[in-house]
Structure formats: C-alpha cells, structure tokens
Amino acid sequence: MATRIDSANPVFSLETLKVACSTCGLRELCLPLGLSAAEIKRVDAIVRRRRKVRKTETLYHAGMTCRSLYAVRVGFLKTRDPESSGSCRIFGFHMAGELLGLDGIAGGVHTCEAIALEDSEVCEVTFEDLEVLGRELPALQKRFHQILSREIQRDHQIMRVLGCKTAEQRLAVFLLDLSERYESRGYSPASFHLRMSREEIGSYLGLQLETVSRLFSNFRKRGLIEVERRHLILTDRPALQRIANDSDLE
Amino acid sequence: MATRIDSANPVFSLETLKVACSTCGLRELCLPLGLSAAEIKRVDAIVRRRRKVRKTETLYHAGMTCRSLYAVRVGFLKTRDPESSGSCRIFGFHMAGELLGLDGIAGGVHTCEAIALEDSEVCEVTFEDLEVLGRELPALQKRFHQILSREIQRDHQIMRVLGCKTAEQRLAVFLLDLSERYESRGYSPASFHLRMSREEIGSYLGLQLETVSRLFSNFRKRGLIEVERRHLILTDRPALQRIANDSDLE
DNA sequence: ATCCAAACTTGATATGGATCAATATTCACT
C-alpha cells in the first residue's frame, strides 16, 4: 500500500535514460509512433516522471485535477466509472503502450478512475508540455490527434457490442480483442492470462458475472477455448471470430 | 436529391462573409469557443466551404477518405455504423455547433456514415489546416483537444447507459440529453420536435422500436411527457431526472 | 382527393440473461 517507491525519487539521469522513449520497446505503439529518432529525443524531455502503481492501487481518482496523461509502460490497469456505485461500470482495460486520461482534457478533471490490476508503471506527460512540443513537432501533434481519434473509434466498437450483440458475441469479441492486443505486443495471441475477474469482464461487457462464467464453460465445452481459472487458451480463433461477427449479418 | 446548390458555388466573398465564424451565432458552442475576435478571424480563413445536405442525403460514407471535419451549422444529422446491416447501430445525433468526423482522423478514412435527418448545412475544415493553424494559435489547438476529449466523455456516457441502465432509464437519459442540448442552443428545454424515428431512437439506445413506443406511451400515462407523434413536451423533468439516475443507486 | 408505404401503437407470447441460491476453489494472511 506504500507509494514511496524508487521512481518517485527526484534523481533522474541514468535511471531516466534507461527508460527514455528512445530506448523503450513500446515506441512503436505508444506516443512516439512514427516520429524520427531526433523527435523522440524531444519527447523524452517532456516525460515528467515514471510512476509505479501497485496492484489494486489507484493511479487517479475521478474528480482529481487532470493536467497529464499517462502512458502505460508495464502492467495492466482498468478505468471505471465512479458514479455507478453498484456494478461500477468498467470503461476499459489498458495495457502497455496505451494512454490513460484522455477524457480529462476537456474539463481539466478526471471523469473516471484508473486502478492497477497488476503492478504497473506509467509515464506521465502534461497536456501543456504535449501541446507546446506539438506546435514544434507537427508529427507529434498529428500522432496525438490520432490517438484521441483512435480512442473514439474504440468507444464506438464498445457501443456496437453493448448495443446489439448477444452475451456470447460480446465475450467472443472481448477475447479476440485481448488476443490481438497481446499479439501486437509480441505475446502469444492464443494463450494468455486474464488480469481481471469474471465480474470485471461482466461489468465491461454489460453482463453479470454468472453469465460470463457460464459462457466460459460453454465455450470450453464447444472446444473453442481452454480455461483454467484465469489462464486462457484460444483453441479455435476462427470459430470465435465467426461467433463475434456472425449474427449481425443474418 | 440534387447536390448542385448555391453554397457549392465557388464564388465566395459576400456570401462567405455572411456565414463566417465571426458572425456565426454558434461561435460559443462550436470550434471558436474561447477564442479572441482576432483568432476567430484566422479560423474563418480555414473554413473551406459550406455544404448543404438535404434530408436523407449522406454527408459522408464509411470508407471515404477523411481529410476534414464538419461542423453542423444548421440542421440535424445522425451518424451510424455501416457494418451492422440489420439494425444499423446509430452512434449519435448531431445538432448545430457539433463536430462530425472526429473518428476519421486516426485512419484517414471515415468509419461511420453521416446522414441528414433534416435539411442541414455544415462547415468543412481540413485537419491539415486545423493542425497548421493550431500551431500558431494555442487557444485553437487547446479547443480542438477539448472537443476530442469531450467526445470521449460523451461516448463514456453512452457506454454507461447501454451497459447498465434499463429501457426506461435509457429513454429518460436520452430525452434529458436532447433537452439540455436544445436549451444550450437557446431553444426550449421542455418542448421540442424529435427529428428521428422510434426505430432510430431504439437503435441509439440499444432497444427495439416497439419498446421505445411503449415507453413513450407509458411516460405519457404517468404524466412525465406529452407526446404527439414527434412533438414532445417534457412536463415533469425532475421526475425524468429521477428515473434517469435512480436505480443505479439502489 | 386518393393511394401507398412508412411510421407508429398496442397486444400476445417467447426467451436470453438476470437474479437468487448453494457449493467449490483459491488466495492472502496469521
């Protein structure tokens, strides 16, 4: 539960260099995508500090002033709606290379809260710095706009799922989405560990946890997946793909 | 069905002046919000052309290259998912002062289609121009980021509704949202005309049109609204408000 | 003015998930 951790140490230098965007394995996913080496060096300079967030800890609460966005460097977080106290809606799960806090730019206040699902590390960049540097580096400005727009596209995808897919389809879409994201990070697309509970999956997909659990069992019986608690193997992705798309065509 | 209309006329000058942002009644809602008079003049210069879109006509199709965003000047449009052929998901309804095409920045391609629900007019600004001018006018840059972030917030709101509200709550949220948006445009928040069909409302809210129709009847019986086909009077907004929020607290 | 298609309303019935309930498994903590 402690927050006094090495990365909060104000002594930068070597430590900072080691985790600079220039040498970060995520630069092909994260903010620096598409920038030249020289441009990335400039981005390095505005990455304020790396922050560690232990499992179950909160990166930011709703209502907190929001002056920065956070890039996930390692780990896995969820963002959730603070309002709906009951079955707290989960807006998203976020893995390495993804940016958090985009919703807070408009009002200067976080509208949701971000919680680590495993020990994580994030890089912080203030909007102010990003805007100033964006004026100098059109490629960075463009990249930032892309990221914001991408987020809107992602939200549309979720709206589509919530608005007109069956429970079965929702879970298939969810598993395939995770799979793709792991793959683009160099992990196996077919075998991975779920960082979230059945309840959290349900909250994200607009389903009850029992329904999620039943669907896992059902998928297993049909030979689509192997599931052992939170470890998952997608044994028949084409079939999942078919389930995910199918019924909105018929 | 014709698209040969005056605003497509390449002769600008007086015509253009008349509809410039500087003199536009929407400048407190639209892109120029918060800019100085001098800055707004600069924005005027990048508003390429005004385009008229007649009722039922399409402003852009999914798949079309997307180099611009569109600000609604007059009228009312919907954006919808082209994929789900059956009950085409509707992503949103858009009124004067709102911006369309934000999802297309990332890929340079429109991911949804925009269709006019009544005769409408939009102002076009290319992303390129917006980015170039944004570098010169930090206030404009900031405003653009705000708009993108606002859109993400809006999408979250919809995800919340689709993910954990009952049909009754969804309709209440929807009506109150329309009400607010009309009010902030100087119209009555309590009495307005629905530009969309029951089916379109249903598609937006993840409900069947019959359910929407029944809910209208039900709300009327309870004295919450008066509804005559597409004309609507919200006679008890506090009650609607209660319905909209209530049950996720209990 | 008339006709037709689209939009809407209302009723009857079916069903996918929610809800309630009981049990099993796992993990964190002492």
Next chain:
DNA sequence: AGTGAATATTGATCCATATCAAGTTTGGAT
C-alpha cells in the same frame, strides 16, 4: 498449515425486453 474472504462455478427460477402479429395513423407522390 490453517482460516476466512474473495472468486468462481453451476443450478433453478423469474422478468425485462425481444419478437411476432395486427391494426392505425400519417405524409408524400400521383
């Protein structure tokens, strides 16, 4: 190692909303 609290599974039942069906109203085209 042992205990209690999360987490997950599975079954039984219920209900909100979908689906099917019929009839009505409206508005646009001729």
